[in-house]
Amino acid sequence: MQDKPIDKDEILNELEQIHNLDYKYSDGRILGSMCTEAHPFAKEVYCKFLDTNLGDPGLFKGTKIIEDKVIKSIGKLLSLDDAYGNIVTGGTEANLMAVRAARNHARKYKGITNGEIIIPESAHFSFKKAADMLNLKIVEAKLDENYKIDVDALKQVISDKTVAIVAIAGTTELGLIDPIEEISEIAFENNIYFHVDAAFGGFSIPFLKKLGYDLPVFDFSLPGVCSITVDPHKMGLAPIPAGGIIFRKEEYLEVMAVDSPYLTVKTQSTIVGTRLGASAVATYAIMKYFGRQGYCKLADNMMQNTYFFESQLRKIGYEVICKPELNIVAFNHPQMDTDLLASKLEEKNWKVSVAKCPKAIRIVLMNHIKKNHLKELLEDLKEIF
Ligand code: 0PR
Numbered sequence: 001m002q003d004k005p006i007d008k009d010e011i012l013n014e015l016e017q018i019h020n021l022d023y024k025y026s027d028g029r030i031l032g033s034m035c036t037e038a039h040p041f042a043k044e045v046y047c048k049f050l051d052t053n054l055g056d057p058g059l060f061k062g063t064k065i066i067e068d069k070v071i072k073s074i075g076k077l078l079s080l081d082d083a084y085g086n087i088v089t090g091g092t093e094a095n096l097m098a099v100r101a102a103r104n105h106a107r108k109y110k111g112i113t114n115g116e117i118i119i120p121e122s123a124h125f126s127f128k129k130a131a132d133m134l135n136l137k138i139v140e141a142k143l144d145e146n147y148k149i150d151v152d153a154l155k156q157v158i159s160d161k162t163v164a165i166v167a168i169a170g171t172t173e174l175g176l177i178d179p180i181e182e183i184s185e186i187a188f189e190n191n192i193y194f195h196v197d198a199a200f201g202g203f204s205i206p207f208l209k210k211l212g213y214d215l216p217v218f219d220f221s222l223p224g225v226c227s228i229t230v231d232p233h234k235m236g237l238a239p240i241p242a243g244g245i246i247f248r249k250e251e252y253l254e255v256m257a258v259d260s261p262y263l264t265v266k267t268q269s270t271i272v273g274t275r276l277g278a279s280a281v282a283t284y285a286i287m288k289y290f291g292r293q294g295y296c297k298l299a300d301n302m303m304q305n306t307y308f309f310e311s312q313l314r315k316i317g318y319e320v321i322c323k324p325e326l327n328i329v330a331f332n333h334p335q336m337d338t339d340l341l342a343s344k345l346e347e348k349n350w351k352v353s354v355a356k357c358p359k360a361i362r363i364v365l366m367n368h369i370k371k372n373h374l375k376e377l378l379e380d381l382k383e384i385f
Contacts, residue, residue, distance in 0.1 A: 023351055025366075028373030032353025034172070034200055034231075036366040038239035042286040045278075046239045052277030054086075058264020063277035070284040075246050077206050078198075078228055080220035084253055085246040086270055087232070087280035091199030092126035093271060094229035094245035095166075097256070099130040100271070101227065101247065102164035102193035104255035115163035120149045120178060121357060122171040124197065136163065147171070147322060147357070149178045155186060164193040169218040169228075170201025173355035173362055174321065175328030177201060181217050184224030194224045199243065201326055202230025204299040208326075211296055213303070215325060220248055227252060232283040235299070237290075237367065242279040298367060302327040306365045309374050316382050321360050330360040333385060341384065348380045 023030050025037040038046075049063060057064035067087055075083020088094050099117060106112040116137045119127045131138045139162075142153040149167055158165075165187050167178035180196060187194035196218055198205065209215050219228065227247045232238035247253060257267035290298070306327045310320050313331055321330040332338055338359045345352045345361070355362040363369075 025368035028369055028376075029349060030351050030366075031363045031369065031377070032351060033366060034234045034364055035240060036234075036237065036368045038233075038282070039237045039286050039289070041289050042238050042282040045285040046282040047278070049278035049281045050276070052281070053274050054277045054280065055268070055270075055272070055274040056263050056265070060277055063281060066284050067277070067280040070280055070287065071244070071246060073284070073287060074202075074230060074244055075220070078202070078219040078230065078246060080246065080248060083220075083246045083248075084250045085227075085244065087283055088243045088245055088270065088275070089241040089272065089279075090233060090243035091124065091197070091229050091231045092129065092243070094199065094231070094243040095124070095126045095195070095197060096130045096133065096271060097245045097269075098195040098227040098229060098247075099127065099136065099164060099166075100134055100256055101252040102195065103134050103136060105193060105252060106163035108255055112161055112163055114161060116159065116161045117164045117166060118154065118157055118162055119166040120168060120171075122147060122149075122168060122173065122176070122178075123166060124168075124172045124199070127166060127197075137161075143357075147174055147176055149183065151179055151182050151186070154183065158186075158190060158192065162190075162192050164195055166195050166197060168201075169196055169198035169205060170326050172200065173328075173357060174330050175200065175324060175326035175364075176322065177205070177216050177218055177325055179216070180225070181222055184222035186224070188224035193226045196225055196228045199229045199231040200234050202228060202244070203232065203235035203295065204302070204326060207292065207296040207299040208303065210292065211300055220246075232279075232286070235302075235366075236283065236286065236295075237298070238279065238283040238286050241276070242283050244283075299327075302365050302367065305369065305371060305374060308371065309363065309365065309378070312374075312378050313381070316378065317385060318381065321355075321358060327365040328362060329365065330355050330358075330362045332360050335385075344384050345380065350377060350380070 052060045052063040071085045144150040230244045232242040233240045253269040256269040260268040318331045
């Protein structure tokens with residue numbers, strides 16, 4: 001740090017120049033992100049609550065009320081009347097909390113000390129971090145030919161050490177929804193904690209279903225589901241960082257509680273201590289502002305773009321990996337290696353990402369990707385061949 005204070009304008013100027021190196025969502029070039037530009041109203045509200053700290057909720061009683069309200073409201077969206085949970089930093093922390101709740105619950109009520117979690121091969125890497133931190137062994141459940149959990153294979157890997165089963169509603173690479181209803185039954189019958197990672201799909205599946213899209217049930221209406229991750233900072237259009245973890249019962253928070261002397265509350269269940277109230281409040285505000293109707297329109301638009309892109313891709317000779325269930329299209333060209341195709345797109349200044357399983361270019365059709373961007377992209381894809 002330099003000795004003397006520097007003028008604000010000079011600092012802002014320097015920051016702006018460096019910020020210019022960042023890609024902007026509005027350019028429509030960011031094709032592999034599950035985050036997008038937050039809604040201006042959510043940003044406005046966020047800035048008003050920047051000093052609030054939900055780590056000490058007795059000091060920020062109003063902000064805590066808003067967090068509780070937004071959790072109940074997301075819970076209702078997921079068919080749960082009385083939800084518990086928190087707005088956290090993202091899907092990674094939400095998944096970590098779910099796995100920690102499951103581990104502690106199994107330790108307390110079943111005496112399991114060297115537990116295992118069953119996750120699909122398609123699970124987000126946040127579960128690997130969670131297992132590492134919580135000293136759990138990962139057992140992978142195989143996928144079927146449609147890239148969803150193979151339920152028979154899953155049954156075979158359940159053991160007396162299983163502390164949780166995880167399924168995904170909106171996989172990171174292909175946007176697919178696992179057979180959650182069947183898995184819920186298995187988990188319920190075997191008395192095993194069942195977590196659904198709907199970090200991506202949680203803010204679109206309920207709305208698409210309302211519009212009549214034929215999508216499977218994935219939420220708390222299934223008795224086996226114990227917790228759901230759903231991220232406002234993905235399809236919810238809330239500012240980063242905003243993840244959501246929703247629990248069916250308060251006891252899942254209680255088994256994680258540690259004493260918190262000198263705070264205004266006696267215990268704390270979240271992983272993060274000092275934590276921003278702004279994320280919870282901005283999520284509350286944007287959910288009110290959009291309402292179900294607003295989110296239905298958003299989700300529908302993104303699906304229409306997805307179907308448009310998928311059908312055009314097929315027309316120009318590309319192979320689409322699977323029929324999209326949500327707003328992700330993964331594809332290859334039969335005559336070109338995926339990495340080479342990715343680098344050709346990169347040369348044309350498209351920021352694409354490559355899926356691993358199966359290897360394919362993966363485009364996430366978020367709100368910042370408009371029809372005109374897709375038409376430009378299709379032109380470039382045509383030119384590559
Ligand atoms: N669960 C699922 C199903 C996810 O897809 C993700 C993130 C997470 C959990 C973790 O969420 P957080 O990143 O909020 O902790 N999936 C993408 C990822 O691999 C999100 C992404 C990717 C966002 C690229 C932006 C981006 O540029 O991180």
